[in-house]
Amino acid sequence: MIKQQRILKPRRTKPLVWVFASVCAALALAVVVAGAAVISVYLAYRPKAPVVRVVSTHLDHLAYDQQEGLLDVLLTVDMEAANPNGRTAAAFSAAEFDLLFARTTTIARLRADAFEVPKNGTLPLHYVVASSGAKLEEGGMEKMQVGLRRGLIELSLRGRARTRWRVGLLPVKLWTHLDCELHYFFPNGSSPDLKDCTSKSH
Ligand SMILES: *[C@@H]1O[C@H](CO)[C@@H](O)[C@H](O)[C@H]1NC(C)=O
Ligand SMILES: *[C@@H]1O[C@H](CO)[C@@H](O)[C@H](O)[C@H]1NC(C)=O
Numbered sequence: 674m675i676k677q678q679r680i681l682k683p684r685r686t687k688p689l690v691w692v693f694a695s696v697c698a699a700l701a702l703a704v705v706v707a708g709a710a711v712i713s714v715y716l717a718y719r720p721k722a723p724v725v726r727v728v729s730t731h732l733d734h735l736a737y738d739q740q741e742g743l744l745d746v747l748l749t750v751d752m753e754a755a756n757p758n759g760r761t762a763a764a765f766s767a768a769e770f771d772l773l774f775a776r777t778t779t780i781a782r783l784r785a786d787a788f789e790v791p792k793n794g795t796l797p798l799h800y801v802v803a804s805s806g807a808k809l810e811e812g813g814m815e816k817m818q819v820g821l822r823r824g825l826i827e828l829s830l831r832g833r834a835r836t837r838w839r840v841g842l843l844p845v846k847l848w849t850h851l852d853c854e855l856h857y858f859f860p861n862g863s864s865p866d867l868k869d870c871t872s873k874s875h
Contacts, residue, residue: 732864734746742808742814746780749802750783757793764788768832773829833851
């Protein structure tokens with residue numbers, strides 16, 4: 674008779690598995706530590722993206738040739754670059770904004786050389802726009818007729834600027850985009866509202 678013997682060997686964990694398990698534990702710890710570091714830097718610096726916004730604007734002069742659809746304007750646009758970060762300066766560059774009529778005809782391009790805004794500071798950007806002979810397309814001509822009749826002229830300002838600042842030691846680079854409507858009473862040229870004329874970073 675053959676006696677069946679089953680030898681029960683305790684299952685030993687192989688060294689390789691131990692190594693793997695410790696690497697996993699170390700990684701998990703590293704993730705927790707990195708997360709805590711990110712949160713504490715965030716809380717310490719409370720980073721906020723720098724923005725460009727329109728503070729005020731006025732249409733000083735407008736002449737329109739109905740036959741040819743030619744538009745002359747003289748207007749002022751007062752913008753400002755704002756750095757809401759309390760701990761770090763923000764650098765702006767490649768700032769370029771197009772002033773458009775009916776979203777199609779470019780009246781002027783507003784530019785700024787590279788500049789820096791100190792922490793928790795603002796820098797004014799003052800533009801005087803003089804443009805003559807901008808040719809409106811058919812849709813634009815219609816829109817201008819309606820605007821003159823209603824006494825409300827609408828222009829749009831679209832563009833972007835490159836922003837650079839730091840969160841702790843980390844450099845952050847983002848484009849900030851401006852896309853807003855500027856309204857002017859005609860003929861007095863004052864601007865009734867400027868809501869939502871602040872750029873957004875994305
Ligand atoms: C930022 O500036 C404003 C006014 O200029 C001031 O009231 C505020 O306390 C400043 N904040 C920081 C964090 O420096
Ligand atoms: C400009 O004209 C509009 C509409 O006619 C009027 O509501 C506004 O008060 C005027 N603004 C100024 C500064 O005269």
